[in-house]
Each structure stands twice: as structure tokens, then as C-alpha cells.
Amino acid sequence: MSEAGQGGWRPGGTRHVLLAVHTGREDIVELARSSAARLARAGITVRVLEDEAKDLGIEGAEVVAPDAEAARGAEIVMVFGGDGTFLRAAELARYSHAALMGVNLGRVGFLAETEPEAVEETLTAIERCEYSVEKRLAVEVDVIDAGGAVVGGTWALNEVSVEKAQRSRVLDVVISVDGRPLTSFGCDGVLFATPTGSTAYAFSAGGPVVWPDVEAMLLVPTNAHALFARPLVTSPDAVLSVSIPPDGNRARVSADGRRAFDVPEGGRVDVRRAARPVRIARVHPATFGDRLVAKFGLPVRGFREVRRHDPGHELTPSRNVLARDVVSLPPAPGRGPAREEVRGGSADPDA
Structure with missing residues (x-):
């Protein structure tokens, strides 16, 4: 079940985005800082959790206690981390109208919407309110x-x-x-x-x-x-x-x-x-089947097709933002220009 974006925000009102961050890794902290700076430039108020504020050091951010009121009035809870961080953020968002949007920086990150390589697209979608919201049964x-x-x-x-x-x-x-x-x-x-x-x-x-x-x-x-x-x-x-x-x-x-x-x-x-369901924001048009292929690294060619050097007909050349690597393949004889094969997301050993 899905609905149009805009979460708890209404035209003319102040927009708020709450950050939930795995602060144990510097690369995650830096990505959260740069994302917060961009959201602030777009006129969106950034909130950070009291127990994460010192590690994040985001100037001008609104600091809130990590309780049921943290996401009250927020449009998005933006999660930087793996599924564990996402589930922690879900506790904060559950009693509000905020939708969860995850940037996967863990091993699998099945709940996350996007990978770090596509975070700019995700931020653009938040700024423009160009996202849908899925209601997930809890x-x-x-x-x-x-x-x-x-x-x-x-x-x-x-x-x-x-x-x-x-x-x-x-x-x-x-x-x-x-x-x-x-x-x-x-x-x-x-x-x-x-x-x-x-x-x-x-x-x-x-x-x-x-x-x-x-x-x-x-x-x-x-x-x-x-x-x-x-x-x-x-x-x-x-x-x-x-x-x-x-x-x-x-x-x-x-x-x-x-x-x-x-x-x-x-x-x-x-x-x-x-x-109450849990609300999850989606930006990219990937289907759940795409998510399965990318996250589990599923083979999408038949066992006979594996022997060939070009992708099978099941693969589409479109970019999959859930995958971390897109590999260009040389053209096969009589098959036109080179195509791109989307491979499953690589595992990050530092979830």
C-alpha cells in the first residue's frame, strides 16, 4: 500500500527531517553531515538525536531526545546505516506521521531505499517531495x-x-x-x-x-x-x-x-x-523483485545462458540504484552496442 509523499508536512509549513545515524563509522558520519548541509540549504530543518549530536557535530541542527516525541511533526526520518539502524529509527517514527527513508551503509540493508552512490538523487527527491510512502504491516x-x-x-x-x-x-x-x-x-x-x-x-x-x-x-x-x-x-x-x-x-x-x-x-x-503501520518512503522505481536480485545477488540468467558472455534477455539495461556496481559488457556478435549488466550489491564488511 502506498500514498503520495509529503509525510506530515503541509504546504506553507516548516519542513523537518530527523536523522538517525550509525555514528560508529566516520564515513557514515561524513555522509550524514553533507546531507544535513544540503537539506538546510533547501530550507529544511534538520533534527538530530541527543545521543548522536556530539558525534555528528551538525551546526544549527535541532537536538531532540531519542523518545516517542523525536519524530513528531517531522516529514522524514532519514537513516544512515544498516538494517539495525533502520529498526532503531522505526521505534522513533512509529508514533508519528514521519516516513522512514534509509541510505544503506551496512552489509545487506534490505530495508533501505538507496545506496550511498545515489544519495544525491534521494536528497533531491526529498527537497521536491517527489517520493511515495508505503504502509508496512507491523x-x-x-x-x-x-x-x-x-x-x-x-x-x-x-x-x-x-x-x-x-x-x-x-x-x-x-x-x-x-x-x-x-x-x-x-x-x-x-x-x-x-x-x-x-x-x-x-x-x-x-x-x-x-x-x-x-x-x-x-x-x-x-x-x-x-x-x-x-x-x-x-x-x-x-x-x-x-x-x-x-x-x-x-x-x-x-x-x-x-x-x-x-x-x-x-x-x-x-x-x-x-x-498503526510503519511508513517507508520510496524514491526509486525499483520493484521488490529488483530488490531481491540486488540484495541477495540472485542469478537472473538460466543455467544455459550462464555459458554465454552477454547478459540474458531477462536483464534490463536500466540502472538499478540498489546495486553498487554496474558493469559494461562488450557487444556480442550480431547483438548491437554494448549493454550494462547490473550485478548484486556487494557486501560491506563494516556494517
Whole structure:
């Protein structure tokens, strides 16, 4: 689902962009500084987080506390870093109308909109409000004790993981959908993922890749001791539950790998669609398929075509801003001028 850009900004009002930066690398800091300077020249107020302000040293920036009010009234939360930085920024943007826009400076950066080489185009799009906003399904989590009382809760953009607390023991679980028991088994854990998170932890655990505009929730067991323990794709309006028998192993809940809770003995974890989606800004017209090819380095030629020296017909000569290198190839006999082959994004070892 998408909508036109302009976020929380309205014509005639002051525009604000909040920066969320991985300040542990000087190259990232320098790119954030130069981007902030350009936004300021365009009349856009730049905000920086209180715990990052000293490292960034951006003169004239508005310093805000890293809490739920940080992105209030901002149009964009611009993220400089990898997926970890993006997920941290999502916590700030969640309760505002701001849209997240990421510049990938990590290893994969699947959530990011662009690579550093195309950041000037991205800044131009922000200045001109030439971007669209995707609404991504998020999930809310309730941790419930044996007596039925809610004792904890959180949310996630990617996934919620219910995992065993003791590595030496198997976690016994009962899976329910909409309050009805479905199956039970022993396992290392259970993942509840969104389509956005289908290419993250859930993908590594053997779950399906789900296009982000598909509204659904995923349930992916990890290392289950059962015949019927396949990944499930359910309605976005379903309530997915995992119950932990009181005589079983203890469990912990982790949301996006950032927020964790213990599950009480004999407790239950309920996962449902969040009332508020997460908004992600897009500038470049790359499809989700393009993103998969670029981020995972997928082969786009058939096995017979690999033996040839020219790209297969599946490849398009257009530039892919998600890829870090574009290679010109010599013309093949009888095939006209040279073409460009877009290769998958190279991994940055310093995420």
C-alpha cells in the first residue's frame, strides 16, 4: 500500500527531517553531515538525536531526545546505516506521521531505499517531495501469564521470536490461531513475521519470501521435532498464539532483536496486527523483485545462458540504484552496442 509523499508536512509549513545515524563509522558520519548541509540549504530543518549530536557535530541542527516525541511533526526520518539502524529509527517514527527513508551503509540493508552512490538523487527527491510512502504491516505482542493477565507487551516491524531460554532443552509449545489449538511440538523457537520481515530471520529459518504489499502474517517454527511444522501464512487479522506448558522449558520473547521479555511459567504470547503501520518512503522505481536480485545477488540468467558472455534477455539495461556496481559488457556478435549488466550489491564488511 502506498500514498503520495509529503509525510506530515503541509504546504506553507516548516519542513523537518530527523536523522538517525550509525555514528560508529566516520564515513557514515561524513555522509550524514553533507546531507544535513544540503537539506538546510533547501530550507529544511534538520533534527538530530541527543545521543548522536556530539558525534555528528551538525551546526544549527535541532537536538531532540531519542523518545516517542523525536519524530513528531517531522516529514522524514532519514537513516544512515544498516538494517539495525533502520529498526532503531522505526521505534522513533512509529508514533508519528514521519516516513522512514534509509541510505544503506551496512552489509545487506534490505530495508533501505538507496545506496550511498545515489544519495544525491534521494536528497533531491526529498527537497521536491517527489517520493511515495508505503504502509508496512507491523505486529503487536502481548505476554500473558498463567492466570490470563497481560504482564508485558511490545511491537515489531520484522518479527517476534519466541525462543527457549535454556539451550540444553527443547521448548515445548502449543500453537493456536484465533484462539483455536492447531498443533504442538518441541522446537528451538517460533517466529511470527511480517511480510517486511520475511527476508530477515524468518527467511533464514526456512520461511517464504512474501512481497511487502501482501497483507499477511507468517508463523515459522525453528528446528521443530514434528512432521507438521511447516511455515504458515495467515490472515493479517488473525491472532497467532504460542503457549508454553508449565512443566516445559522457559521461554523468552524478542522483538526485532531489540526488545526482550521473559515468558512466565505456563504463559502465552499473542501476536496480532498493529493498529498503526510503519511508513517507508520510496524514491526509486525499483520493484521488490529488483530488490531481491540486488540484495541477495540472485542469478537472473538460466543455467544455459550462464555459458554465454552477454547478459540474458531477462536483464534490463536500466540502472538499478540498489546495486553498487554496474558493469559494461562488450557487444556480442550480431547483438548491437554494448549493454550494462547490473550485478548484486556487494557486501560491506563494516556494517
